[in-house]
Amino acid sequence: MRLVVFIIGLVLAMTLFAPALPLAQAQNSKTLEIYVIDVEGGNAVLFVPPSRESLLIDTGNAGAAAARDAGRIVDAIKDAGLQQIDHLIITHWHGDHFGGLAELAAKVPIKEFIDHGPNVQPGELADNFLKNTYPQLYAKAKHTVAKPGDKIPIAGMDVRVVASAGEVIKTPLPGGGKPNPYCAAYKPGENNAEDPMSVAVFVTFGKFRTVHLGDLTKNKEFELMCPNNRLGTVDVLLGLHHGQSTSNSPVAVHALHPRVGIMNDGTRKGGEPETMQTVHSSPGLEDLWQLHFSLLSGQEYTQPGMFIANTIDDPPSALPVAPIPAPPPGPGAPPAPVHNGKAYWIKLTAQPDGTFTVTNTRNGFSKSYNKSAT
Ligand SMILES: [Zn+2]
């Protein structure tokens, strides 16, 4: 009898004091939540609209980093109270974008796989993955090759493909189409074959507008944004190709007129002086948030740490003042500082009226951007 009373008491106590289920909380949400996840200079961005029909863009790095990055994505999926990924976009076939996919798919059901089509930059990693692994992953799901102009049907937010496989939209989006004054001073820039293939999406949630251009290079930005700006303006510019200077021409950054940028840079990837100058001279920019301190910024070009979500496993007492030049690619470069320990995402919460809040989950620093007058 005493035991029964004890058990009833225990169950009652658990019911009374149990925290509200995150899932139940999440289902009552009226906001769009965006998790910009630290995958060490790769990409992984999770969109969760009020319908909870989710969109993930990219899955982090390959090889030894794949389990780590997939684990970080799973943490965000759990935080959002999701049971599955409804739509996954792999922007392009670089290891820092599709690398963690097999590991992620082993942990979380993925219902639709969206990509730009075949790899155009021959390489063992991508070619083997596309031949041996990818078809098995989407065999029991939906597989979609994205075309510019496509709408990815997701309840509660509007997702438009604006570039894919090297093609860009020809017709402006609502709010776009005006002549782009930055085209006259455009300086070309290209780097490799796959970046320009990136699937790029424009996302609208009520009055809130954001764009993720994958790793589109400067030349593709020019095709998309000149002579007329087909996208119009955004509240938030996501990704910025890790903050690398092969992208982020003023024809895109300045013309998009973002109030906020959120950069998926790494410890020694992106955030170099040219990009930082372009972003910080962008008209109307209020803040840049970054996933990482980058050695390529140095103190001279860095954001204040409040806006930066991650340090490194063995943080130095001070960041050098001068930016370091990016080492030449290849095996001769000294290794970049590692960050395999606890990682923090940048969380964005948007209201349908266009108001949004950005939070640095490392230090709790948070800032709200009220609905703009325009
Ligand atoms: Zn990190």
Ligand SMILES: [Zn+2]
């Ligand atoms: Zn990349």
